[in-house]
Amino acid sequence: MAGIEALHIPFLGSAPALSALLGGQVDYGVDTLAAALKLVQEGQLRALGLTTAQPSRFVPWIPPIAAAGGPPDYDIGGWNGLMVPAGTPQPIIDRLVTEVQQGLATPALRRQFEALGIEVEARGPDKFRDLLQQLREKFGGVIRQLGIRVD
Structure with missing residues (x-):
């Protein structure tokens, strides 16, 4: 997309990846907003774009990659x-689903997630399974098309 060569470096989580950066x-x-937000807010990192199609209400000053000059359909x-x-x-x-959905509905927990830049959406098992299938189809095609492999 950008015409650059890059080497994937697998880190064991956000902390070592952000430390290396x-x-x-x-x-x-590339990391989650939740992991990097405080560093961005403190000016230690500069966020170039979000991997979502839509802006985040938590960080409206960070544009989606598509709006920042990336491919128009970029939405990871x-x-x-x-x-x-x-x-x-x-x-x-069933019990886990009920308890998690009840927990995610509490204002205090929602505020904690929102402070990290996380938008909460409790979908339930069927919708989650559908999402995983859609992502498998979407990225499976990209992986095959680009010949991506794990070394």
Whole structure:
């Protein structure tokens, strides 16, 4: 897209990746808003763009990559999901879903997520499964088209 060559460096999480970026061991990084927001707000990092199609209401000054001159259909987004091992009994899944949705509906917890720049959307298992399938189809095609492989 940008006409540059890049080497993927797999870090074991946001903390070492952001530390390497701050320390000058890497030239740029892609991370979650939740992990990098405080560093951006303090002026230690400069955010170039969001990987979502729409601006975030939490950081309206950071444009989506598509609006910052990137490809017009650029939308990778991000998500977090609760998963359990295959074969987990349905009553346990139902209880987890209920408890998590109730927790996410509380104003105090929502404020904590929002302070990190996280928009909360409790979708439930069926919608989450659909999202994962859509992403698998979308990125599977890109991976095959570009010949991306794990070394």
